[in-house]
Amino acid sequence: MRALVYNGPGQKSLEVRPKPIIKLPTDAVVRITRTTICGTDLHILKGDVPTCQPGTILGHEGVGVVDSVGPGVATFKPGDRVLIACITACGRCEYCRKGMYSHCTTGGWILGNSIDGTQAEFVRIPHADTSLHPIPEGADEEALVMLSDILPTGFECGVLNGKVKVGSSVAIVGSGPIGLAALLTAQFYSPAEIIMIDVDDNRLEVGTRFGATATVNSSDGNAAQQVMKLTGGRGVDTAIEAVGIPATFKICEDIVAPGGTIANVGVHGAKVDLHLERLWSHNVTITTGLVDTFSIPMLLKTLQSERLNAKQLITHHFKFDQILDAYDTFGKAADTKALKVIIEA
Numbered sequence: 001m002r003a004l005v006y007n008g009p010g011q012k013s014l015e016v017r018p019k020p021i022i023k024l025p026t027d028a029v030v031r032i033t034r035t036t037i038c039g040t041d042l043h044i045l046k047g048d049v050p051t052c053q054p055g056t057i058l059g060h061e062g063v064g065v066v067d068s069v070g071p072g073v074a075t076f077k078p079g080d081r082v083l084i085a086c087i088t089a090c091g092r093c094e095y096c097r098k099g100m101y102s103h104c105t106t107g108g109w110i111l112g113n114s115i116d117g118t119q120a121e122f123v124r125i126p127h128a129d130t131s132l133h134p135i136p137e138g139a140d141e142e143a144l145v146m147l148s149d150i151l152p153t154g155f156e157c158g159v160l161n162g163k164v165k166v167g168s169s170v171a172i173v174g175s176g177p178i179g180l181a182a183l184l185t186a187q188f189y190s191p192a193e194i195i196m197i198d199v200d201d202n203r204l205e206v207g208t209r210f211g212a213t214a215t216v217n218s219s220d221g222n223a224a225q226q227v228m229k230l231t232g233g234r235g236v237d238t239a240i241e242a243v244g245i246p247a248t249f250k251i252c253e254d255i256v257a258p259g260g261t262i263a264n265v266g267v268h269g270a271k272v273d274l275h276l277e278r279l280w281s282h283n284v285t286i287t288t289g290l291v292d293t294f295s296i297p298m299l300l301k302t303l304q305s306e307r308l309n310a311k312q313l314i315t316h317h318f319k320f321d322q323i324l325d326a327y328d329t330f331g332k333a334a335d336t337k338a339l340k341v342i343i344e345a
């Protein structure tokens, strides 16, 4: 089968690999029909993710058809159409029992990280019963690819952790796929204000189209002042960090209102200052977390009922043979205006 392989920092190739086989009774092998590329795949290619060893097939998002199952799989059979969660969960360990699947002792984020991932014609999915989701009859499979990672991430780590409420004010720092996923799902709760912040005017324009009430370009370093002006000097109830660098976490610290929440979503590679000399008296909450994907079944229903338009996050389409072009397009988002790219097998 064809697969996109990480060969060490800065190196990737489209290779022919053996088709995966069932290793444990609880495994399934899925034939991928559609996959995509995540900002985290680019982090891996920069060499930022040491758990991902050279030789690993990348990808942790996708939909497909069950090809074979181990004798311990009860929920799925060959031929079933499935959505793959980016998080693998055994459903039984201490963390799974708390709904913290991201910390599953034999799962978590392993796909396209510590084991081979979804950017291939076939993928082995451990703990298949609790890591795959059935695709309802007639569902738009392309839109469903947005449910593997980005929509649950924006919703769980941004909107839910950030306690977005009816009539509240929200600022989202970073208008990439994750920030935009938070923007779309924040609107379930009808906040009064949603301010998008980015350095890329195209992405801010997308934010306005997706429902932002205001946008701020932070290239000049004055984003916090602009947000304070927009909120009458009060700041925001929820500040969602969706970039992963010290400068954007600092913006969140500067704009969070007393009693508010900073919900960190970005993956940080460098240490960040915590300004307790100012925030100690502000009654703020800071949350962090890796997505658990417990919200996938709920998000699937909102997609089915057209309360959520996930498809608008998709900007480009490629065939599997063109996956290197897909990486090129996704990696140069400022020029290509790419958000999510669909790769079809």
Ligand SMILES: NC(=O)c1ccc[n+]([C@@H]2O[C@H](COP(=O)([O-])OP(=O)(O)OC[C@H]3O[C@@H](n4cnc5c(N)ncnc54)[C@H](O)[C@@H]3O)[C@@H](O)[C@H]2O)c1
Pocket (backbone or CB within 6 Å): 038, 039, 040, 043, 149, 153, 157, 173, 174, 175, 176, 177, 178, 179, 197, 198, 199, 200, 203, 218, 242, 243, 244, 247, 248, 264, 265, 266, 267, 268, 289, 290, 291
């Ligand atoms: N916590 C989780 O479970 C989880 C899951 C998936 C992704 N992530 C992380 O979320 C973050 C966002 O992901 P993405 O795919 O949207 O990434 P992305 O790189 O596509 O988007 C980041 C956005 O931030 C903007 N940006 C860069 N510097 C900025 C600055 N100084 N001020 C304002 N905006 C700035 C960029 O223009 C871009 O639009 C990444 O760090 C990613 O690794 C976290």
Ligand SMILES: [Zn+2]
Pocket (backbone or CB within 6 Å): 038, 039, 040, 041, 060, 086, 149, 150
């Ligand atoms: Zn991802």
Ligand SMILES: [Zn+2]
Pocket (backbone or CB within 6 Å): 089, 090, 091, 092, 093, 094, 095, 096, 103, 104, 105, 106, 107
């Ligand atoms: Zn577990």
